[in-house]
Amino acid sequence: MSKRILDRRAFLRTAGQVAATVTVLAGTPTILASNGAWAMTLQATSAEDAAVLLRMVRLLYPHDHLGDLYYATVVEELDGKIAADAGLAQTVKEGIGQLHAALGVPFLQLSEGTQTEVLASLQASPFFQAVRGHTVVSLYNNKLVWPQFGYPGASYDQGGYILRGFQDAGWTLEPDAEASPPPYLG
């Protein structure tokens, strides 16, 4: 049951270019409009539940400089696992029920602080642990978020860092040559 709304893949390609452009503007936060244009492709989760999960994964690892696009990827990958694992599907379904039931008010109607309190109250639950464990890997393993943390990923294809600033922290003491001999450059 695919609920594809827009071509998210095409959008991601554009977003990747945006993120890459932003790396040269050091310190400038990237805020990608969360206008729904990235809508998730879901296999097993209802749109309503996906919206709750989207909120939850942002509250778990909130970075204001990351647009919802990146959190949507986390939910989409979780949905893929749910589709393949009936036990997980049940755990998540029940967990979302607990989020709504905790204070008797639908989770998405609560303020950020209240939502965080609800999550904290469920920390020990298998639902929370499953979603948290998934999110901490999925979010930070998305190559599209790396530039926004100053992490470039692979270096081999660029010849490593021997000529690209591995010793450029000029604000530190200059080590003597005994402690740190000069690099061999061939």
Added chain:
Amino acid sequence: MATFEHDNDGVVVIIGSGAGGGTLANELCQKGIDVVLLEAGKRHTIDDFVNDEWASFVQLAWLDRRTTSGSWRVARDFPGLPAWICKTVGGTTTHWAGASLRFQPHEFKVRTHYGEIAGANLLDWPIELADLEPYYDKAEDRMGTTRTHGIPGLPGNNNFRVLYTGAKRLGYKEVHTGRMSINSHPRHDRASCQQLGFCFQGCKTGAKWSTLYTEIPAAEATGRLDLRPECTALQIQHDESGKVTGVLYADKDGQQHVQKARVVCVAGNSIESPRLLLNSASAKYPDGLANSSGQVGRNYMRHTTGSVYATFDKPVHMFRGTTMAGIVQDEAHHDPSRGFVGGYELETLSLGLPFMAAFLDPGAWGRSFTRKMDQYANMAGLWIVGEDMPQETNRITLHPTEKDQFGLPIPNVHFDDHPNDIAMRSHAFRQSAALYDAAGAREIYEVPPYPSTHNLGTNRMSESPRDGVVNKWGQTHDIKNLFVSDGSVFTTGAAENPTLTIVALALRQADYIADQMGKKEI
């Protein structure tokens, strides 16, 4: 490359192709001895390695199910992953950082030097530094260890520069880019380090020593090595006299075979080696092979570890260049006035963004966590590695109910910190915080131990057969033609990263095995 018949009972069968097994295989082949090398993992090439932490982890790590117990934090944070070691040809030498330090003289005799420590099962090694020195020398030459044999040190990266700055301001004297088995200059047909920053993911330039592309191809070139990747040892078999006769193993298709052997050497790391001995229990050896002392699986050590990361006003980009780029050795000595016995090293360490998220504060979430992650580019880090106390109750056992795909019990790893470990870790956290504070840190984070990379002691070496599993040659006390050839033979752990000592012991063991085979003793 050779192929030996399954019923060829003249071969030496080695189980595991890492630092111990891979080195031993090559050394025996060079001496004209035929070797079958069983390796549970696949054979990868340097071209297969990926500069991608999770993808590489899936490619190289030993992910077969294991369980944990005890009060160590790893059991809570990573209950199914007690150790971060590899299942691949080359073993954990694909993943290791490269630090190659000799033990200090007193570290072979800690029972003598430290005295009796309550709760610790301390024992002197049956060898001393002088016994190992010629083999350390040979190992350093083979591995290309910097600052030995005229090999220059590596250039220090930004993470090192921060460490150096803090260490010097704190008054530490012994701070440099370490003794690393990573080529600082091209040597022995291997390239020099290009400062990729992915040492843990398999070195894509081959500058870092790994048995995968040094010892193993050298052994194959002799025509005496039959390397069998994706072959999992299930049981070591013996005859009525008690001598071992061969190894039952499963190949990649699950087909089971028995490889006959004149000698069997177990080098599967400190979890799998005792597990294999225990899983090989028989009517004659009901407690497992070589276990008359009851010490198989006990005295599991993992080094007293922890990390400290600090953030600064200006960028560090610690991921640029060698992962373990520098060392402070001023705390490595034994000085009980600090409130603990033994010592520790401080070594730089960096993680990429994906692993930093997983390891910085396992289980943490919310803004207090993400605020730390947001400072990633300005972060420097180090790893503590110190001597931990062997305890009989820290041990590898067979799981009472859970079985692997071959129907054999999976291992459980139980560990509790000894008070000495906690005192040492606390001291090291304090000193590391002072170091980074001196370098101008904005914030400092104490990071709990990662899954164990240094797994030691579960088949320990002893003078008396009552106290340990193997003698000073790594030969089991109980069975003459059964040897252990990995870090599980460590009697105590010392403060140093273990690989150089594992390699030196393997080279020394090869001399002994060849000698004993020549004399028909085995």
